[in-house]
Amino acid sequence: MNEEIYDLRTALSLLNSSDEEIEIVERELSPVREIPSHYAAHGAGVPNAGNLKHGSPVIYSNVKGHSMPVLMGLFNSRAACAKMLGMDCEGVGKELSEYVVEGFQPVMVENPPCQENVITRDIDITDILPVLTYTKDNAGPYITTGIVYASDPETGEEDITIHRLCVQGKDTLTAYLIQGRHIEIFYRKAAAMGKPLPITINIGVDPAIMLASTFSYPVTPLGFNELNIAGAVRKEGVRVSKAVTNEAKCIAYSEIVLEGYIMPQEMHENANCPEGHSLPEFLGYIGKAQKSLPVVKVTAVTYRNNPIYQTIVGPGAELSHICGIATEASIYKCVKDSVTSKVLNCCCSHCGGGKLTAFLQFRKDSEIDDAKTRQAGIAAFTAFHELKHVYLVDEDVNILDERDVLWAMTTRFQGTHSMISIPNLNCHVLDPSQSPEFSRDNSVRGTTYKTVFDCTVPFNMKNQFRRVDYGW
Incomplete structure (x- = not known):
């Protein structure tokens, strides 16, 4: 295995040993508004309306009600993004475009680190994980860096995509699946069959996987598994494993994995206030809650020993880098080729x-x-x-x-x-x-x-x- 970076922990180790400062906040902060407010003031960057500078990554080690630390800001610096990919800062998107290939399929492994701890009974998501509530207008706590991993129910072809997930109950989420994205297509196919779609939600992964997951069509058409891109960057296939409670696969070195099903049923994103809001959107505005979103039933929560819960503040430099570097690669590749x-x-x-x-x-x-x-x-x-x-x-x-x-x-x-x-x-x-x-x-x-x-x-x-x- 590539010994430089293959998961979130080795990425943090690389940054710690370089010029990239990682701040540790030891005072107790609540996952309900306090941590997001602190990071916005620390330096979330444009288009966040708070501090416009780009702050360093922060690990919140004393989260109220939780033993699990929270990481924010890992992608806040373009230089850090490039360093974690082993690429040049100025041309990181341009260089990443060379890795959009299909020759690095995921590799199955047994006994993955992400399953060192397994919970399948009495699941309470916000009791297990320090999921953040961002503002007083939020529809609820949101998982914002969960990579959904699923397969086409007709062809078996796999895909990964980041989707925002709102906690609606102890074992229930809603997923905002934008029309035309590949996981949304898989969901629609399964729903047409009257079946739930087995998925895993992978939190805290190798940065190459995070950035690869934001590619979309036409550069990565339906049937292209973006894990190939991360594999190409690392020069070996991404390690994946079988889920514990469904037929889906998980990313083996994830910090945390939620297993479950996207059900053939939908509900309002903000169940308590139908005319209310969702969460801070990527363009800097508070979003309007969606009237009807697919329901996710969680059947297991698995995690590594001493897990790190990674998330983002919403709008700002970090999300702009997560979305933008893959977009740069897509545009550069298309313009140059055509x-x-x-x-x-x-x-x-x-x-x-x-x-x-x-x-x-x-x-x-x-x-x-x-x-x-x-x-x-x-x-x-x-x-x-x-x-x-x-x-x-x-x-x-x-x-x-x-x-x-x-x-x-x-x-x-x-x-x-x-x-x-x-x-x-x-x-x-x-x-x-x-x-x-x-x-x-x-x-x-x-x-x-x-x-x-x-x-x-x-x-x-x-x-x-x-x-x-x-x-x-």
């Missing part, structure tokens, strides 16, 4: 939660590259359907610094001809501006005007836009 090799890099900004906004960097060598660059901007929407805004910049612009991108937009963009807008396209339902109420051009919620902002210099004018060079 439009132009002159694309140099891609960065998905925190202002779009890692999903809605992308900066694409190009090198122009001839006049035709003016057209190819714009075509690449449009192609990016195909690579990732939830993308809303694309900013095209030249090679002399630092796409990791939004200030430099805005400088390029200020000095290299004209609203009369530097913009391409396409109306009424499918995007993301959690952007509150994507609704008919906000704009008559949006036919239904989740549709929007997608826009390319061309902030590049025309090839024939490059000499007129030379940045100051202070070199000798």
Whole structure:
């Protein structure tokens, strides 16, 4: 097995031995609002409205009512994300795109560490786990970093995806399955058969698995198991095992695993207040509770000795990195393969939660590259359907610094001809501006005007836009 990183613990060990500080908070804090409030103030980052700086990872070692520590902020730094993948910070998404392959299938093992402790009777999720309640408006406690692992009930093909899970009772959750995601397709197939879908929910995994789980179609089509990506990064298949109480598989080195079934029945996300809220969404707004979500019945909770409960604060740099690095890889791969090799890099900004906004960097060598660059901007929407805004910049612009991108937009963009807008396209339902109420051009919620902002210099004018060079 790769001895560098193969689980959450070896990732933490790597960061501890490097320049990445991990803070330990020893004073008692409650999982009900106190821990999320502390981390937001510590430095959750944009689009969180609290402290906009990117704080270090924090382990809360004294959680009220629990012996299990809580970890937040592991992915808060792009440098830490790259380090845990063994990649370059600036081009981590670009480099990750090379690992979207199917040659590293999961490997079955027996006696997995995640089953060192097994609970199958008298399950009470919030008694066993320090699941966080984020704000006073929350529908309830939420599991936010649970990787759902399931198989297609027709074909047996496997998939992993992160879904938000609200605790509705001692052994009951609701799962927000966005339409078209692969686990949602599996669920619909099982429901049509009148059967529950066996799943495991894996918490606290190798960071490569976490980041791989956020890839989506078309780069990873239905039938592609994203565990292959994590396996390719580590150069060996991810270790998986049989669940204890159902037919699903679990990730062997998870800190915690919940086993159960997505039932062919649904309920309101906020059962206590049907017109109420859910939790803080990835774009920085408090979400509206969904009227009907699938019910998950938990049949077992298993965990390692001395487990670590990993979670996120909601909107902020951490979630933007978790979502954005895979999005960067998807966009870069699609543009390079289908439009132009002159694309140099891609960065998905925190202002779009890692999903809605992308900066694409190009090198122009001839006049035709003016057209190819714009075509690449449009192609990016195909690579990732939830993308809303694309900013095209030249090679002399630092796409990791939004200030430099805005400088390029200020000095290299004209609203009369530097913009391409396409109306009424499918995007993301959690952007509150994507609704008919906000704009008559949006036919239904989740549709929007997608826009390319061309902030590049025309090839024939490059000499007129030379940045100051202070070199000798």
